[in-house]
Amino acid sequence: MIKIHIPKHWPYPISSVAEFITKIEHHLFCAKRNNVCSNEFVMKFEMVDEPTISLRFDDSSVLYIDVSIGTNSSNHSFLSQESEPFISLHYVHDFLLQKSNLDSRSANPPAYNKKELLLTSAPNGTDYLISSRKGIQFERLPIDIATHFSWFVVLLALEFTIEDSLLLARSLGHVSRETSWPVKRQDFACPVDWVFDESNVPHCKEQLDSPKPFPSTLSEISLYPVVDNNLWLEQLLQLGVKTIQLRIKNAEKRSLEKAIEEAVQLGKTYQAAVYINDHWQLALKCQAYGVHLGQDDISQENISLLQQANIRLGISTHGYFEILRVYRSYPSYIALGHVFSTTTKNMPSRPQGLYKLALYQKFIEGLYQSLGSKLIPTVAIGGIQLDNAREVYRTGVNSVAVVRAVSSTLPNLSSVVREFEMLKLREVTDVNSN
Template sequence: MSNVVWSIAGSDSGGGAGIQADLKAMQSFNVHACTAITALTAQNSLGVEAINAVSTEVIESQLLALEADMKASVIKIGMLANVQQIQMVAEHIERYKSHWDTPPQVVYDPVAIATSGDALTEEDTVDAIKTHLLPLVDVITPNTHETQILTGVYLIGPDAVKEAGQKLRSFGAKSVVIKGGHWDYPKGYCIDYCWHEDEEYWLGNEAINTPHSHGTGCSLSSVIAACLSKGYPLKDAFILGKAYINKGLKAAVRFGEGIGPVAHTAFPHQLEDYPQVIEAGSWLGDELDLMVLDEYNYTAGFAPIEEDLGLYAVVDTIEWLEQCLKNGVKTVQLRVKDAQSPTLEQDIEIAILLGKKFEGRVFINDHWALAIKHGAYGVHLGQEDLNVADLNAIQKAGLRLGLSTHGFYEMLRAHNYRPSYLAFGAIYPTTTKDMTGQIQGLEKLRLFVPLMNAHYPTVAIGGIDLSRAGEAAQTGVGSVAVVRAITEAASPEQAIIELKQAINEQ
């Protein structure tokens, strides 16, 4: 996928928002940003003094030049100063989507009012936005005020936020991110909302107390655009954008006499900058009246594992589990996917006994009730299991809990439960599971590891064989899991020796 992103927006002469903020935010995520300027604003930290809209002819010349040589994977749209600009830009976007070999995604930040309170459009553009632009938008990112202008819904609570999101979708926007920086609900917290493909995502953190927030909206939508261009799912782009803004607000300073700009501080590498993934059953979830499923139980804090897990074998039979343990693999997972297998309970019981015999860490995949019944060392669950497993029972039984994660959002969701370890994957394409759209790659693994290594043992999994084990281990991940690298080897015993050497396990 091309990492070229366009920003169609206005220039902020004060350097805090608009095109200037877009360029800084996109550069922080290592994408190449191109620009088409829609307006030259005269503004500083005290306010907007003039808006000089660029003619549609000049905007079009910029778009034609970019299209001829530097097509974008994502186009971020900010301020459009008048109806004529909206109509012209919409015509071009419509053509890109219908004629380009790879249609671009469109992220629209409906800039209407600056942080200072000044209007940023020449006239009432709402009808033109709804009619011409929103049907072409993949992700719309309004703040609370812009949401109210576009939808007529006053955001007095979470139900109103959902209603406004539905209205924006009815206008044609495919996905919605409503920024909560001006919402203050619950009191003292900043809550953001995302709707994408029939799923709702809520993020929250304590509000960061600073007056210097100029350009936060532009910057967040630009990070989302940059992440989408790198192939990240929207839920990951959403949480990374939020973390980037949190980090920038903490470092923001004043440069003039008024409101300072959000700081641009590169990729957010510190866990404390990330928001909480809000789930039903949590305190913030209760504040937002999120529906709790009958079988769902929110539990956090599982038995710790005091060392890295090393070479981690994932096998589907007792025979392979025993062979791995006999040959010195200290961490093995029994993954029996057939829940109707007549020998399922027997296999789990034997696996647990073999783990004790060889002093290994044996995790049971999915079948947590049988793992508890027979006193397993630990269980491994996927994200989908968190809604149905009896987490309280697992915790009370003292079992270790490992959780699968596929990206930043799922990683932060797993962190809510304070598990015993986190597994990141799939790092490479694999034949054992359909991981379409969930391949993480080494680039993401290098970002996951420093975020979580201080808090949990970490595991890389998915498509890892002897030729890849070393480079995965070089990211600093504490364990490398293999599924076929042992069981399909000509000599499993030699494969174990070589895999341990590749990851520097003593």
């Protein structure tokens, strides 16, 4: 259940409280009908003295949401807990886009976790949603602010990322979307990266792309362990694991390079696919089988360098926005996560859950089918264990990445590995028989 706290003294000129609640309930009904969330999902409304809307999640976390029209100022002075997330969405038209405007949203951030977003119009007639250096480019279409904002609130309550909530709210705000869910590329706006000219005026680059697909994995990925040292890596290779990732954080460069060299050699010895997380320059130097990169580590420049090296590339994604940003680079696989709660690393979003995972899998399949290209394998990651992996596979993903589920300290590690491998085989057999 999600509690939505609504100000008793409604401060927004977009609609009345009653109209806002009616829209929220209608949007939630649409989401349930399209299998976006469980039919058991409940939103409860409470009128409060606070001056802005807030979402109260089951884990006791709180998300404040503010909206303004015609200005880029926000109302956040009431916050008593400066660590609580706060999103300020501004509907500003004819806003002069300058590098300083965008930088001000990322440089010298306030002490609390605040996100400022603009819905604005550039002089060239293009609409943008702006968040620091991330943007979403829209065709110039009329926008009903009350519908857009109410969808934005619902999508955040359903734990979509901020960027996904903005993308989907724009798509779902059209009349034709009142009963259906966006599933095709043309249903979505275009994610962009900002570049700046000599006058510091931003221009957008569309999705990252590659002149040809990255090399495919030599064998189908099934179980995909992620480890932080080579002793653990070799232990799993000895048990027959054929795809594995070395993820080492905060290591000194010399020891890091040595570890990557050893991992690459272990992969060759056991004829396995060893991916190196993040450190793509060292991976290229050591002639690694593949690299795995996050969204902040990928750019058109390093895509080109990696493509020239003919190395395999896996990319992390956390929803529609990030899938759309990278799908035209044709990576060797796309990672989808995190599915369940995890403590192995700090995550940029809330857990996706199985409903969203199924949506993203179907969306990726449609993207590559529409391009007439080979489907890109998908890897689900985040909180996956033996007891929930079967449900993960049923969403259609090709493989599962695990960390603690195959810990090197498990006394029955070999049997756990076999169970994961057999689980994959059973799911493939079930799909083929149907």
